[in-house]
Amino acid sequence: MMLPRVLFVTGKGGTGKSTVAAAIALALSHRRPTTLADLDRRMSAAAALGAMPENSTPIKVTESLDVIALTPRAELEAFIDRIVPIRAISRRMLRSRTFGYVTAALPGLEAFLLLERLRIMAGDAALEDRYLVIDAPASGSAVELLSVSSGVKGIAPAGTLNRLADSIDGFLKDATRFGAVITMTPEDLAVREALETAATIRERLGVVTVAAIMNCVPDLLFDTSELAAMSPLGGHARLAVRRNCAHEKAALVAPRFADAGISTINLPMMFTPAIGRVELEKLGRVLDAKLIGR
Incomplete structure (x- = not known):
């Protein structure tokens, strides 16, 4: 399938979601102009690329x-600035207790406006x-974000x-405009969460998963006989066994995603203290x- 215009990268926390988002953006940029939208407050994807944007102004990498x-908060402020063009009034409005009550009565309004911004950017x-x-939130929060528009329609049935x-x-x-990329690691919990996330966004929200x-x-560094020979080495042998198990587990995961119509791509473990451009x-x-x- 052709890639959609927007790739929404999510996954269980600790699976390298931000690293994958940054790597995809960098790879795409060699073919077409690309924007990485970092929704993570820690801005891990941006930092890996050597950029630390402070607001919604793009920074060239x-x-x-x-x-x-x-x-989400910045998008709410930008929305108020658009409908109330006098800045002094819009700032006072945002700080007012009454406006706080209004936003509390419309749960998800800030996230909803963030999705609208992404739609416009697309x-x-x-x-x-x-x-x-998009370096999106971790999978649980990402599903909540993608579900916001349905909640808004329940609150506002017209208008x-x-x-x-x-x-x-x-x-x-729209699979030509938007698709999810779900990250995981060779661990049972991460794989199970990835499968559940893909099923939830497909069946409940109609969002396609481009790849896992x-x-x-x-x-895979050692065969069975080599592992047996290493057994007297204690901790070193256990580490070698764990590495082999992770490799073998990754190979067993692909058919499970294939059954759901999702292709799986394996990325190598990077033995480095930090992830940078190289x-x-x-x-x-x-x-x-x-x-x-x-």
């Missing part, structure tokens, strides 16, 4: 790659022939918010061959 930081990306990669919610739903369900990324897959380029080459150029 390379000639064809920029990074932007987006937060439209701009299509016009400019660029890609948008402007309802029309915006319809537009967002159409955007999320198995991160941190170690090479490591991202190595991961990006794997992603370019198996995800982008397939």
